[in-house]
Structure formats: C-alpha cells, structure tokens
Amino acid sequence: MKALEFDEASAACIQALELAGVPTENARIQTDLFLEAELRGRPSHGVQRLPRVVERIRNGVADPAATGRGTWRGDSFLDVDGQRGLGPVVAFAALAQIAARAKTTGIAVAAIRNCNHIGMLALYAERIAQKGQILIALTTSEALVHPWGGRRAMVGTNPVAIGVPAQPRPFVLDMATSLVSMGQIHDHANRRAPLVPGWALDANGDPTTDAAAARDGAIAPFGGPKGYALGLALEVLVASLTDSAIGRDVRGTLDATQICNKGDVFIVLEPAGSAAGVSVSAYLDAIRACEPADPGRPVVVPGDRAQVARERSLAAGLSIPDGVWQDIVELANPSTTISQANHE
C-alpha cells in the first residue's frame, strides 16, 4: 500500500488524464470523483478505474473533451446527450443546470444517455445537499443481478442515491440494489475465499459459493423479492426516461472497448424550508442515539461512516495498492505515455 498525500495523488491523476488528452478542467472533475471515493473507503470507485478511462479514450469510446449537450424537453426536464463524454464531466454539467432551474421551478430532472461511468453517486448527493437542495440520483449498469427466483443475470446493480440537507452534515444514501458487488465476488475469487451462500449463481444458474464460478454467473438482489422489485423498477424507470439500453444490452461501464449505453437520472428538489431542515437534523440525531442491539455498535445513519473515513484519510493520507498507483504513475509520465502511444 502506498500512503499518499491527497494533493500528490490528485496531481498525478490529473496529469495522467491530461496526457490522455483530457482538458485540465475535465481531468480535475474526473479525478475528484476517483479521489473522493478513495477518501471514503470505496476503492471500487477509486483510482483503479483511471487506466480504463485512458484506454476508453484511446479506443474512441470516451471523448475526453465532451461535456454533453442538454436540451430542455420542458421547463424542468433536461434531456442530455452525453456525447460519449467522461461520466462525471457530463453529470456535473447537467446537475448544475437542473440545480439552478429547480430554484425557480421547485424540481428539475436530467435524463442522461451516452456518457461514461459517472462514479460514486454519494458525491453528487452530498454536493447538492450541502447547498440546500435534495437529490435523487439513479444509474443503470451491466446486467449482473438475477431476478428473484430466476437463473440468469438480467438486471443491473442499479444504485440509488438520496441526499437531503441536514446538520451537522447532509443525509447521504448511496447503495446498489445488488446484495453484494461484482467487485466483492472478484475479491473473493482472488483470495480463493468461499462466498456466503445466497450471494450468487454460477453460469448455469445454480447457487454457488465458488467465487470464480460466480464471476460468469449472477449476483443476488439485496433484500430478496423486494430488493429485486426495486432494482427492476429503477432499471425500467431510467430506461423509460433516458431511452438508454436495458438489461443484458447494457455495455461500457466494465469494458474498455464498447460505447457506454446505460442511463443516468438526476432529480433535484427544493426542500420545504428551514423548519423541515431542523426537524430532519433532530430526527437523525435521535436515530444515532437509538439504543443499539449490541452496545458496542451504535446505530448508524447513512453517510456518517463515509464522512469519518474521509476525515481519517485526509489526515493519514490515501492508501492505494502499489500496483494501482504504479499504473497511474506510468500514465502520468510523459515519456512512458509517448513511447506507449508510438507502439500502438
């Protein structure tokens, strides 16, 4: 593990992206998403994804300069063609437009298609809630989850994020509708550790605890039939709003070669006023103070643990696996990058 100062890591990521042709401002936005995920202990959405972004640019399936083209389909509905842009670049540009619009209309939505992976949703929710608005964020993914009672992966991991203004910090939910992530399956496979029964099916659709077999199979929805129903609802909701690909037709968030055809939806709303904010904050404090089942494990409000992790990481430095960091250092080195480009 390499322990890195935030600024050092940030500079290297930005340089690596710039060398791949990403304009500085866009490189900053993409790096921000990666590093905020690292800070919060979410390495699956962190800098390990940077080399794939560079590969996707080289392969022409990500446009490093695009910021997306928005069309107001109504006063409060922004239809966004992401123009194959980097996910966070397109997403933040759309979000800024609907956040401004919601201030006068009360609510506004951005339906985004044709942009790359937008990263950890929590960051969008937190940024909007910090400025006093509510965010609902949805995005689809490759089909990795089996329907409840089905034998085949047909539903995305379809995360949902909800940010609500509160003190001392916003309420931030960010969760996938799968029971576990495909990253956890790969991690178990790499460590040759067995899976918990019920987590996954193999390629034949049979239950398995063999992580290697599960990589080609399907992971379970969280929460049984209800979690399946919710994940499916988000799949059709996003597809219906964005006209994006759906189910097993979704591509481009896990590979380096295919155009990313999933959809993203942001809804920004204006809260009722300061009285509601005070009451939400007091309620969340009461939840934190709820007598715990296990005296050693206090009740947690979504977003709290991520903030603690973030503060700890900022103080102690980022822990990034050596191999992951080495790849970024190489991509950030002009001579390596140029010689690589010449080979291609």
Place this chain on the structure above:
Amino acid sequence: MKALEFDEASAACIQALELAGVPTENARIQTDLFLEAELRGRPSHGVQRLPRVVERIRNGVADPAATGRGTWRGDSFLDVDGQRGLGPVVAFAALAQIAARAKTTGIAVAAIRNCNHIGMLALYAERIAQKGQILIALTTSEALVHPWGGRRAMVGTNPVAIGVPAQPRPFVLDMATSLVSMGQIHDHANRRAPLVPGWALDANGDPTTDAAAARDGAIAPFGGPKGYALGLALEVLVASLTDSAIGRDVRGTLDATQICNKGDVFIVLEPAGSAAGVSVSAYLDAIRACEPADPGRPVVVPGDRAQVARERSLAAGLSIPDGVWQDIVELANPSTTISQANHE
C-alpha cells in the same frame, strides 16, 4: 367470507360514507381505493379501513368535503395543504394537477401534508402509467420499524411505488420498506402463530417470535442495513419536502382520534418516447421468460400478480370477511347510523 359483486360492495361503501357526511364524488374516490385493494388481494388496505374513516370524520380529524389547497411553490412544485381531507380525495386532486403540469414541464411534484391515509399506492402508479406518464409515489407512516442494529421503532413502514408505462400493462411496484407489515404481526397474534425469527422486536427491544409481544415492539426493515437505509432516506426525503411530522411524532393513520400528520409525495415524469416504451415492454417480457430456479414458479414482474388477482376477483366476486362486511352494512343503513349518531 361474503362473496360480493363489485357493484353491490361499491354501492354499500359509498352509501356508508355519504351517511357520514362525505359528498358523493369523494365517497366514490375513497371507495375506489378500498375496493381496488380488495380486488388485488390487499385487504389490509381494503374496506376494513372504512369504519375508521367514518370514526375519524365523527371525531373531527377528517374533513369529508375537503379536497386540499394547492399552491405552486414553483412552476413544477405543488405544495398541498390537505385540509384534513380524505387521503385519496386530496391525493387524486393533487395528482391531476401535477400530471397536467408535467405534460409541459416534463416533471412535476406534489408535496402533501395534513391529509388522511391515502391507501394503496399501486393504484395511483397504475392510473398515471396507464395514461403514459411515470409516477414515483412516497408516503410516511407511524414509526413501526427499528433502525438496523437499533432496539426501538423509529422509522415508518414508508412504502414506495413506481409506475412506468408498458404493454400489455404498466409496470407497477408498490412495496413497504418494512420486512413485514404490522397487519401480518396482528394476524399472527390473532392466530397465535409464532413469527419468523428476525421479523420483530418486543417492547424491550429484544428479538421475539411472540406475535403478541411484537405488537408493542418494532418490526424489522426489509433487506437488512440497505432496506433500513432506504426506509430512513424516504422518511427524511418526505419530511424535508412536506414539512410533515417525522419518526415517532407521526400520528393518525392507525388511530381514530388524532390529526394525520404524515407526508405524501408524488412525482410525475414524462417518458422519453415510444421507442423507450417498446424496449421496456420487451425487457419485462424477457424477465417473465427468465428460466426460473424452481420450474413450478415462473419469474414475476411487480404488478403482474395483482392484475391476475384483480381479474379473478372481478369474475368471482369480492371475498370480504363477514364481520367486516356487517360493519359496512350497518354504516350504510340510515336508521342504524342515525340512531348511533343520536346516542353520541
């Protein structure tokens, strides 16, 4: 069980409500909600709730004539004071306004406070989706659910409904974020049947399988920590938008004497177009055709079972428990009702 023609049941319910002072149109709307729940096999949201509505009117905590007062807080944000009106009356009035508005703005929201229990959310989702729009519906409830790892009921059962246009019928999700309903706990207590471990806590916050003890305790969120996080997110989202009561301060959906202070939120959106609709419908058919784990149990799409139940009930008649039906017949009988009123 009384097997009833739909029209006969409807006429009796409407008459019972009219005798309680409900204008005919409002009585029709409230009856519609009750009977559609019965048709779909959801008696917990059916006519057994009618006597409580009448009681609430007599107690002055429900206004039978009110339809709610909407104020546009922005072009797309309808702030609704429900004026203590009947839930479905206020809800459908608000929904009609935002559905019309969303046709030009693309999205519109109604944030409703101060109205009574709005009933089965599925019906709102289905009606909107049948007309080609998308609905997200949220409502809070009395705190019946314990936080994950907590010992006390502090979160509502907070259901979410999502309706999306599709053929041959709309996609309709309608689910509570609790693992089971308090109705199921009461049902087990009445039958002296033990609960499944993990369903509930007793009044001391200890896990119990004694249904009678669980009635004064708390029920579990569905899906462990994720379901808890989602239910909590919906609680703060609704409270933040409606400035309604929150957590243990919520009253009036289970009792007959207190003003109902929960909140309801409807968001109506315009789908992308007919291509998206075709792709959603094809995807849902593929889900239905997914090879099942158990050959005898095909994979189900949310809303399908309810539609099958509805068609069966319309053909065979409604099955309503004798006691429940008897109460309605009495309330629908002018002489009984008048003599009762004279006693009060």
